[in-house]
Amino acid sequence: MSCNVALFHENGDVYGDGDTYIPLYQGNVIDMLGGQNHQTSVGYAIGQLAFVSLGSALFSGMRGGIFMCTLARLNKRLKHLLFHTLLQQEVHFFEENNPGRLSSRLHSDVDRMGRTVALNSNALVRSTVKTVLMFRVMLGLSWELTLLTSIEMPLLAFLQNKYITWSKDLKDQIQECHAQNKDLAFQTISGIHTVRSFRAEKDELRRYNEALDVMCAVKRSTGIYSAVFLLIRRVVSLGIKILMLVQARSLISSGDLTIGSLVSFFLYQKPMSTNLKEIMYCYGETMSTVGVISKVFSYLDRTPKCKKEGELAPERLEGRIVFQNVTFKYPSSPDVEPALKKVFMELKPGKMTALVGPSGGGKTSCVSLLKRLYEPEEGQILLDGQPLHHYNHKYFHQKMALVSQNPVLFSGSLRYNIEYGLKDCTLERVEEAAKKANADLFISELKNKYDTDIGECGGKLSDGQKQSLAIIRALVREPQVIILDEATSKLDVDVQHAVLQEVLTCGRTVLVVAHQLKTVEKADHIIFIEKGAVVEEGTHEQLMAKEGRYYRLKEELFS
Numbered sequence: 196m197s198c199n200v201a202l203f204h205e206n207g208d209v210y211g212d213g214d215t216y217i218p219l220y221q222g223n224v225i226d227m228l229g230g231q232n233h234q235t236s237v238g239y240a241i242g243q244l245a246f247v248s249l250g251s252a253l254f255s256g257m258r259g260g261i262f263m264c265t266l267a268r269l270n271k272r273l274k275h276l277l278f279h280t281l282l283q284q285e286v287h288f289f290e291e292n293n294p295g296r297l298s299s300r301l302h303s304d305v306d307r308m309g310r311t312v313a314l315n316s317n318a319l320v321r322s323t324v325k326t327v328l329m330f331r332v333m334l335g336l337s338w339e340l341t342l343l344t345s346i347e348m349p350l351l352a353f354l355q356n357k358y359i360t361w362s363k364d365l366k367d368q369i370q371e372c373h374a375q376n377k378d379l380a381f382q383t384i385s386g387i388h389t390v391r392s393f394r395a396e397k398d399e400l401r402r403y404n405e406a407l408d409v410m411c412a413v414k415r416s417t418g419i420y421s422a423v424f425l426l427i428r429r430v431v432s433l434g435i436k437i438l439m440l441v442q443a444r445s446l447i448s449s450g451d452l453t454i455g456s457l458v459s460f461f462l463y464q465k466p467m468s469t470n471l472k473e474i475m476y477c478y479g480e481t482m483s484t485v486g487v488i489s490k491v492f493s494y495l496d497r498t499p500k501c502k503k504e505g506e507l508a509p510e511r512l513e514g515r516i517v518f519q520n521v522t523f524k525y526p527s528s529p530d531v532e533p534a535l536k537k538v539f540m541e542l543k544p545g546k547m548t549a550l551v552g553p554s555g556g557g558k559t560s561c562v563s564l565l566k567r568l569y570e571p572e573e574g575q576i577l578l579d580g581q582p583l584h585h586y587n588h589k590y591f592h593q594k595m596a597l598v599s600q601n602p603v604l605f606s607g608s609l610r611y612n613i614e615y616g617l618k619d620c621t622l623e624r625v626e627e628a629a630k631k632a633n634a635d636l637f638i639s640e641l642k643n644k645y646d647t648d649i650g651e652c653g654g655k656l657s658d659g660q661k662q663s664l665a666i667i668r669a670l671v672r673e674p675q676v677i678i679l680d681e682a683t684s685k686l687d688v689d690v691q692h693a694v695l696q697e698v699l700t701c702g703r704t705v706l707v708v709a710h711q712l713k714t715v716e717k718a719d720h721i722i723f724i725e726k727g728a729v730v731e732e733g734t735h736e737q738l739m740a741k742e743g744r745y746y747r748l749k750e751e752l753f754s
């Protein structure tokens with residue numbers, strides 16, 4: 196984009212950047228370099244050039260540096276804001292937008308957006324100033340030739356505009372393909388165990404290849420558009436140049452233009468058109484990034500569809516939970532039957548309540564509503580007589596702990612995972628919780644004890660150890676309500692009993708979600724839920740004596 200041109204003129208005005216020095220004088224270069232001027236004026240001009248070159252290099256370096264720093268800050272701020280906004284969104288948002296796409300928005304799109312805005316504004320300022328100054332000088336040399344040069348610009352701008360309109364959709368498609376491919380590769384790699392056990396490597400490779408083919412086709416179209424555009428642009432430029440040469444010849448013959456001025460004019464014309472191209476390129480780049488920018492901003496402006504956080508954070512919480520005629524439909528399936536229909540149930544403090552029923556009955560939906568991952572469509576859930584959303588978010592999730600069958604663990608140490616999200620948690624507290632979960636023995640046998648790295652998603656632990664870790668993580672928070680969603684299924688029977696005994700101490704409310712009916716026989720209260728409705732409830736003995744759905748399910752499982 197730059198050219199090594201150095202011109203000297205009598206006014207002593209030099210303009211340029213980096214390796215481009217364009218003196219803004221009027222006069223004849225050829226004469227001076229040919230030695231017709233005095234030796235002193237050449238020395239003076241060279242000194243001046245050196246001085247201005249140094250100044251130019253210094254300022255262009257500073258400008259580049261300042262823009263790079265601004266770009267880094269802008270990127271950091273945008274990513275922070277976007278990540279913050281994403282974390283505020285309701286669960287349904289993440290069901291609609293898969294992780295690969297969101298991660299691509301957060302990284303590639305924000306980078307591209309920052310680069311376009313910051314770098315293009317840098318180039319735009321530089322090129323505009325240079326263009327205005329050069330234009331002034333060129334007008335002084337020959338207004339007729341300047342007029343012809345100026346015709347080229349709107350023509351090229353028109354072509355560029357057309358090109359942008361055609362290529363914008365393609366660029367959006369490429370961005371989308373990138374996100375999809377990333378997501379596909381991520382899914383396959385993270386699920387490699389399943390892929391391997393189903394011998395699905397070839398299928399996954401084929402799927403990835405098909406996705407690559409789609410992207411390749413879009414890129415091919417972009418290449419064709421770009422080649423055609425370049426060809427037309429070159430032809431237009433060539434036509435204008437021929438017109439200029441014809442005009443210059445007639446000006447020279449009529450004595451209105453000297454050969455020296457013509458050479459000067461052409462020496463200006465090249466960097467001038469380079470600058471104009473740069474301006475148009477920046478414009479084009481900015482325009483083609485508009486799609487990306489608008490997507491990023493649509494996420495930044497998105498208001499989460501969840502109820503506002505409440506203030507309640509009582510010192511003492513009893514833990515009595517009541518579902519009052521709760522009806523609920525998943526936002527992603529608004530047209531199907533509700534997952535829960537007018538559910539009424541009570542979970543008492545100091546008691547273990549078990550939620551049982553066939554697959555798809557609505558057990559997990561109850562737990563999701565309890566953890567406020569979704570909001571009921573009708574009815575409400577009360578905790579100590581207050582709707583759940585009245586409680587302070589952090590307080591609420593500390594008081595109500597969920598331990599699931601396949602807990603989500605993060606790479607890092609055991610201690611990091613146990614203390615996750617807790618401030619000022621001492622090692623003594625962690626050790627005490629581990630003892631209560633009957634897990635202190637296995638941890639003490641590890642080489643680095645609580646500092647042992649558990650690997651990606653806890654990959655270095657057995658399934659039972661992962662469950663133990665999740666139980667410690669819940670207990671260390673000293674919750675008043677504990678939800679065990681098949682949370683002890685991978686533990687030894689002795690450990691299961693010890694854990695259940697422990698969670699029932701301190702008058703805690705315990706909800707056990709169970710698929711294996713054997714684990715719930717000891718529950719104080721059993722609720723049988725089927726097709727989203729409570730069908731029957733009572734103790735194990737009462738339900739067995741009733742010979743209803745619970746009895747029949749038990750018979751089916753053991754027959």
Ligand SMILES: Nc1ncnc2c1ncn2[C@@H]1O[C@H](COP(=O)(O)OP(=O)(O)OP(=O)(O)O)[C@@H](O)[C@H]1O
Nearest residue numbers: 525527528534553554555556557558559560561710
């Ligand atoms: N994220 C979701 N989006 C849409 N529908 C869902 C979603 N999760 C569950 N469902 C539907 O809601 C109904 C209740 O499902 P739920 O997971 O609560 O049952 P469950 O009793 O926990 O089943 P299981 O014992 O198999 O875990 C089912 O019909 C299911 O298809």
